Amino acid sequence: MKEIEVKINATVEGQSLNVAFNPKLLKEFTKTNKGTLEILLTDTKHPAAFKLGENYLYLLMPQEK
Numbered sequence: 001m002k003e004i005e006v007k008i009n010a011t012v013e014g015q016s017l018n019v020a021f022n023p024k025l026l027k028e029f030t031k032t033n034k035g036t037l038e039i040l041l042t043d044t045k046h047p048a049a050f051k052l053g054e055n056y057l058y059l060l061m062p063q064e065k
Helices: 023-032
Strands: 037-040 048-052 056-060
Touching (some): 023 056
Antiparallel strands (some): 037 048
């Protein structure tokens, strides 16, 4: 499996997590959506919510490392 690491500027609230997502699915999401992104995580085993404004919510499961 090919591994790609991307770092982004972020404001983090709560504990730090090391989590991986399918890059193809993230690319599709970011290609069609612009603006400030809010990523809501509870842990590395449950879906993450990617939220843009009040009208768009994308759920994505983390991958096993």
